[in-house]
Amino acid sequence: MKYQSHQISLNFYTASVLLFLVQVLVGIIAALQFMWPDFFILNFNTIRTLHINALVVWLLMGMMGATYYVVTEESESELWSIPMAQFQFWATVIAVTAVVAGYIVMGLYPQANMEVFGTRLLNEGREYIEAPRWADVLIVVSVLLFLFNCFMTVLKTRKFTAVQGVLLGGLTFLALMYLPGMFYTKSMVKDQFWWWWVVHLWVEGSWEMIAAALLAFMLHKLLGADVKVLAKWMYIETGLVLFTGILGLGHHYYWIGTPKYWLWVGGFFSSLEPIPLLLMVWDAFRTTRETRAPVQNRIGLYLTVAHAIFNFVGAGLWGVIHTLPQVNKWTHGTQITTAHGHLAFYGAYVLLIVAIIYVTLPSIRNLKEFNQSRGFQSFWWMTISMVFIVLSITGAGMVQTYLERLLGLDYVTVKASYNLWFWIFRAIFGVGFLVGVLILVKDVLSLVRRPAS
Amino acid sequence: MSNNSAKNLFIYGSLICFIALIVLTIDTMGTLDKRAPEITEKVDAGKKVWHKYDCIGCHTIFGNGSYFAPDMTKATERKPKGYLKKFLLDPRTIKPDAAMPRLGMSEEEADDLLAFLDWTSKVDTNNWPPKPVLAVATAGRGSGQGQMLFQKHDCAACHQIQGLGGTAGPDLTNVGNRRPDIDWHIRHLKDPSSVVSGSAMPAFANLTDEELKALAEYLTTLK
Ligand code: HEM
Ligand code: HEM
Ligand SMILES: [Fe+2]
Numbered sequence: 240m241k242y243q244s245h246q247i248s249l250n251f252y253t254a255s256v257l258l259f260l261v262q263v264l265v266g267i268i269a270a271l272q273f274m275w276p277d278f279f280i281l282n283f284n285t286i287r288t289l290h291i292n293a294l295v296v297w298l299l300m301g302m303m304g305a306t307y308y309v310v311t312e313e314s315e316s317e318l319w320s321i322p323m324a325q326f327q328f329w330a331t332v333i334a335v336t337a338v339v340a341g342y343i344v345m346g347l348y349p350q351a352n353m354e355v356f357g358t359r360l361l362n363e364g365r366e367y368i369e370a371p372r373w374a375d376v377l378i379v380v381s382v383l384l385f386l387f388n389c390f391m392t393v394l395k396t397r398k399f400t401a402v403q404g405v406l407l408g409g410l411t412f413l414a415l416m417y418l419p420g421m422f423y424t425k426s427m428v429k430d431q432f433w434w435w436w437v438v439h440l441w442v443e444g445s446w447e448m449i450a451a452a453l454l455a456f457m458l459h460k461l462l463g464a465d466v467k468v469l470a471k472w473m474y475i476e477t478g479l480v481l482f483t484g485i486l487g488l489g490h491h492y493y494w495i496g497t498p499k500y501w502l503w504v505g506g507f508f509s510s511l512e513p514i515p516l517l518l519m520v521w522d523a524f525r526t527t528r529e530t531r532a533p534v535q536n537r538i539g540l541y542l543t544v545a546h547a548i549f550n551f552v553g554a555g556l557w558g559v560i561h562t563l564p565q566v567n568k569w570t571h572g573t574q575i576t577t578a579h580g581h582l583a584f585y586g587a588y589v590l591l592i593v594a595i596i597y598v599t600l601p602s603i604r605n606l607k608e609f610n611q612s613r614g615f616q617s618f619w620w621m622t623i624s625m626v627f628i629v630l631s632i633t634g635a636g637m638v639q640t641y642l643e644r645l646l647g648l649d650y651v652t653v654k655a656s657y658n659l660w661f662w663i664f665r666a667i668f669g670v671g672f673l674v675g676v677l678i679l680v681k682d683v684l685s686l687v688r689r690p691a692s
Numbered sequence: 693m694s695n696n697s698a699k700n701l702f703i704y705g706s707l708i709c710f711i712a713l714i715v716l717t718i719d720t721m722g723t724l725d726k727r728a729p730e731i732t733e734k735v736d737a738g739k740k741v742w743h744k745y746d747c748i749g750c751h752t753i754f755g756n757g758s759y760f761a762p763d764m765t766k767a768t769e770r771k772p773k774g775y776l777k778k779f780l781l782d783p784r785t786i787k788p789d790a791a792m793p794r795l796g797m798s799e800e801e802a803d804d805l806l807a808f809l810d811w812t813s814k815v816d817t818n819n820w821p822p823k824p825v826l827a828v829a830t831a832g833r834g835s836g837q838g839q840m841l842f843q844k845h846d847c848a849a850c851h852q853i854q855g856l857g858g859t860a861g862p863d864l865t866n867v868g869n870r871r872p873d874i875d876w877h878i879r880h881l882k883d884p885s886s887v888v889s890g891s892a893m894p895a896f897a898n899l900t901d902e903e904l905k906a907l908a909e910y911l912t913t914l915k
Contacts, residue, residue, distance in 0.1 A: 272760075273760070276791035276793075277793075282750075283749065283750055283760050284746045284747075284749020284750045284758070284760075285746075285749065287749055287758055287760070288746070288749055345746070349744070349745055349795050349796055350796060352744050352745075352746075354740065354744070362746055364742065364743030364744060364745070364746045364748060364749075365743065365748060366748050366749070366758065401699075425735075425739065426724060426725070426728065426731060427739060427742075427753065427754070427808075427811075427812055427815075428724050428727075428728060428754075429724060430739075431754055431756055432717075432720070434756075467695060471694075471698050474698035474701070474702045475693075475698050477702050477706075478701050478702030478705050478706065481705065481706035481710075482705050482706065482709055485709040485712075485713050486709055486712060486713060488713065492720075493818060493820070494754060494755055494817045494818055494820030494821075495755070495817065496727055496728055496754065496816060496817055497720055497724065497727075498720055498727070499818055500716075501716075502818070568822055569822065571755040571820065571821075572752040572755030572756065572757070572759065573759065574759055576759065577759055644821070644822070644824060645824055645826045645827075646826050646827055647823075647824030647826075647827035649852070649857065649858050649859050650761075651762065651791075652855065652859060
């Protein structure tokens, strides 16, 4: 290991893939509950909370691991404080465990979710940000420690690279955008207004910034491409992401009780959102084509390009189809949203983290040669399964939109009879996805532990 | 374009967009309370109950949330509160195959929730959810007096006939086979719980005898 600090990245990667496994296991339970609501001791709402929280947390932990790596590499120095980073890792693990335990207790005994100091003890009852207020505070402290450590490292070495700038900028934006979810409002309209600041400005703002920075980093690391050119395109991509994404927030303000002008603002800006994502695809292909150097880490490059493509397809295409108010009026809150949510998160962030793990792990562990076939197997199991999950759910969404929203059939009828086969397909392909994740976990754990060659 | 100009474009461009967002946010905040009814203590208490039981983990509201259960924005519009309250307290005694579990809430919590859902149903959502434009057929459409009463009193909010209508009460497609007795129907419509103990169906006691008879006759023809 070149730097001691990289051990922290390994810790984060390990925790990250293990939580990914948990996420997919509960995802399959949730899928089965569409057919048998009582399939498991915990009700659907608790299972779903675990599914989406595990997702967000493992992606964040993956980003933290990656950032600790990138900062040390780019600064060519150890982290400002290794013990602080160790502490931050373990504090995060303990806080996450406590929150999960809370969800389970609440699932079993709903009454335990008492009101304490005006907030809920175990579950805030708001999608994605279910974590109770005390946990929010711990999360903020953990992220601040993490950011502080990274910034101090950069300040210490005074190597202000473009990648670091955008990466840490994106992470700071991420931390700030957690705050609008941390106060109570009496109005459900205002509640959802601020809630979307967190959810939308994360995935379509700060996280895409992080993705653009990591994309540039990976292309440089894998291909040795010219940093200057990479940096220029990274600035253009992030610029466009924020130009379209910040006001694109309006696509969530069509029907929640907000004024009509959001239909124009949201419709206009969000329909431009696919452009920067397409630019990233082009960037990945151009860089790969132009630098004809032989690539050792083929799986790393493969995943990087796949991330760029599926980011565009899942977020860009599956997002833009329902982003105009004329369409969204009919599809809002149907399974079309679920289909988009899955492909977007998978393409934009799951593949991003898996890619960065495969790009950095071999060099952290100093493995010149490693068996790449497991990486490819895992990729294909996951990707093919995800594509079929999304196609099933898109089908379910189209049937639901037509029968429920256009013809006026009852929600429960559509769900229980017309869409039954789509639920069955989703569950089957979910198992295929699980196979891919198991291969991934096994491979990552063995790469983390294998003695250096 | 040089790296520096790309960087500046990114920094200042994003800043301007963010400022625009803040301006729009301030403007929006000023209008929201006018687009919604007043928030009473009871409505606020109901919102807290909504969060306490994590209703969003299965339902959507204003179309946002989970897609496992029907949207709650207009939940109190088509169904009477008496029914909804009984359902909230114990879904499966009202609807044996309900997917919604019993959450153990108190009567007071259920009342608060209904006040909250009443509030959401009156928010100006730019006409969302839209009326189903292609809805040509509604359950019980027809010309007989019984059928017209079935429509007028919106029995289809809770009952299905041949796949059309709600699922809160039993499917009535073949109710004539199960319940061929006209008198039974008349008594049931007047006061459901006098014939089916604990029934959550609302009473239709304000119908005239003639109307009751027409409706009951219609029901017995459903075979
Ligand atoms: C970059 C990654 C993206 C991710 C991870 C993502 C994820 C999601 C998720 C999870 C939801 C559902 C939120 C909920 O549970 O309520 C959602 C909603 C939505 N997304 Fe995205 N999204 C991304 C990008 C985009 C883009 C680029 C567009 C448009 C061009 C878009 C358009 C939409 C729309 C219109 C909705 C609302 C759906 C509804 O009305 O129900 N998304 N997104
Ligand atoms: C990496 C892979 C996955 C990602 C990124 C992911 C992401 C998400 C997200 C963001 C949501 C909440 C928002 C929404 O409903 O759109 C969700 C819900 C859900 N996920 Fe996943 N998921 C993944 C894998 C799976 C798998 C393998 C299954 C099982 C077959 C599954 C089943 C579900 C179910 C049933 C829901 C609830 C959807 C609803 O409310 O209708 N997910 N997932
Ligand atoms: Fe969005």
